[in-house]
Amino acid sequence: MALQCGIVGLPNVGKSTLFNCLSNAKAQSANFPFCTIEPNVGVITVPDDRLIKLEELVNPERVQPATVEIVDIAGLVKGASKGEGLGNKFLSNIRETDAIIHVVRCFEDENITHVDGSIDPVRDKEVIDTELQLKDLETVEARLTKAQKMAKTGKDAAAIRLSGVLERYKETLLQGKSARVVELTEQEEEVAKDLYLLTTKPILYVCNVDEDSLRNGNAHIDAFKEAVKEEDAEVLILAAAVEADIAELDTYEERQMFLDDLGIEEPGVAHLIRSAYNLLNLETYFTAGVKEVRAWTYPKGATAPQAAGVIHSDFEKGFIRAEVIKYNDYVELKSEAACKDKGKISIEGKEYIVQDGDIMHFRFNV
Numbered sequence: 376m377a378l379q380c381g382i383v384g385l386p387n388v389g390k391s392t393l394f395n396c397l398s399n400a401k402a403q404s405a406n407f408p409f410c411t412i413e414p415n416v417g418v419i420t421v422p423d424d425r426l427i428k429l430e431e432l433v434n435p436e437r438v439q440p441a442t443v444e445i446v447d448i449a450g451l452v453k454g455a456s457k458g459e460g461l462g463n464k465f466l467s468n469i470r471e472t473d474a475i476i477h478v479v480r481c482f483e484d485e486n487i488t489h490v491d492g493s494i495d496p497v498r499d500k501e502v503i504d505t506e507l508q509l510k511d512l513e514t515v516e517a518r519l520t521k522a523q524k525m526a527k528t529g530k531d532a533a534a535i536r537l538s539g540v541l542e543r544y545k546e547t548l549l550q551g552k553s554a555r556v557v558e559l560t561e562q563e564e565e566v567a568k569d570l571y572l573l574t575t576k577p578i579l580y581v582c583n584v585d586e587d588s589l590r591n592g593n594a595h596i597d598a599f600k601e602a603v604k605e606e607d608a609e610v611l612i613l614a615a616a617v618e619a620d621i622a623e624l625d626t627y628e629e630r631q632m633f634l635d636d637l638g639i640e641e642p643g644v645a646h647l648i649r650s651a652y653n654l655l656n657l658e659t660y661f662t663a664g665v666k667e668v669r670a671w672t673y674p675k676g677a678t679a680p681q682a683a684g685v686i687h688s689d690f691e692k693g694f695i696r697a698e699v700i701k702y703n704d705y706v707e708l709k710s711e712a713a714c715k716d717k718g719k720i721s722i723e724g725k726e727y728i729v730q731d732g733d734i735m736h737f738r739f740n741v
Contacts, residue, residue, distance in 0.1 A: 379444040381472035388480040389583040389615040394447035396618040415447040441670040481595035482585040496599045507573040512548040613643035658731040679727040693741040702732035
């Protein structure tokens with residue numbers, strides 16, 4: 376199954392509007408809580424100028440970009456960890472995702488209600504953080520009891536290590552902090568990977584603003600950035616309503632004129648998609664031929680056989696070697712043949728770590 380980013384936030388912060396801008400899927404968007412009940416999944420194209428350049432050089436029959444899955448999840452309210460609102464469903468949906476895009480409302484509009492009656496993105500963030508942390512604490516305490524019993528024998532090294540990790544998680548969660556701030560060794564990460572804690576997932580914050588704040592900022596944005604400055608997380612400023620207007624324009628020229636008027640180079644959702652891709656720890660390699668130029672998604676740090684397996688499992692099983700051209704070399708020399716003449720095609724074996732932007736051709740035997 377593809378890796379997924381889940382869009383979360385309180386009701387009426389702009390999650391579904393943003394999702395509709397990202398995806399061809401049309402999530403219902405209305406001015407009342409729990410508008411989104413079932414999670415909507417969108418398969419989103421990842422913007423990549425390198426793919427456009429390769430298309431110009433190769434002139435293939437078709438082009439296939441990389442994609443990432445975005446899930447729009449029902450709005451959460453205080454008490455969700457105890458089943459309030461759609462809490463149990465929300466928490467179950469978010470547990471199934473691999474990373475979190477947390478949307479907070481940073482604009483005033485008396486025509487759009489807020490579940491707490493006022494605009495305070497820091498408070499809103501803390502509501503969601505608390506609910507996720509409480510659910511994780513429940514998970515950690517249950518697992519800790521079991522792990523401690525197994526560790527008492529002194530013979531189960533994994534249980535001893537897991538107990539230590541769980542104790543640190545518990546201490547952190549009781550302090551009102553998310554489990555992701557706990558630093559683990561490689562061995563500790565291995566024993567903790569099946570805990571599936573909500574607050575260990577990587578996170579990206581999106582401040583949803585109005586058009587004026589997109590240009591000039593506002594106090595809500597400043598307060599939110601201050602509140603998360605110690606977290607290892609990116610904060611994007613984006614106007615979902617403006618993105619919706621951009622998405623409705625028919626031509627590239629119309630969209631570009633709109634962006635020029637706003638003083639920005641590209642739609643905010645393009646930046647968001649790339650950030651989501653990075654949040655999932657994904658990178659891209661390319662295959663380039665007259666039939667198809669294609670971007671392939673692989674987890675950062677993958678070996679050549681693992682990257683080949685993204686195309687087909689037989690490629691990984693029968694991997695012999697990979698022929699690799701660096702993207703910059705291909706663009707400079709303008710063809711595979713020219714790269715070969717200049718000695719710019721390297722032959723790589725099973726230990727090669729694929730680099731973002733590599734243009735690859737695999738040799739295999741099954």
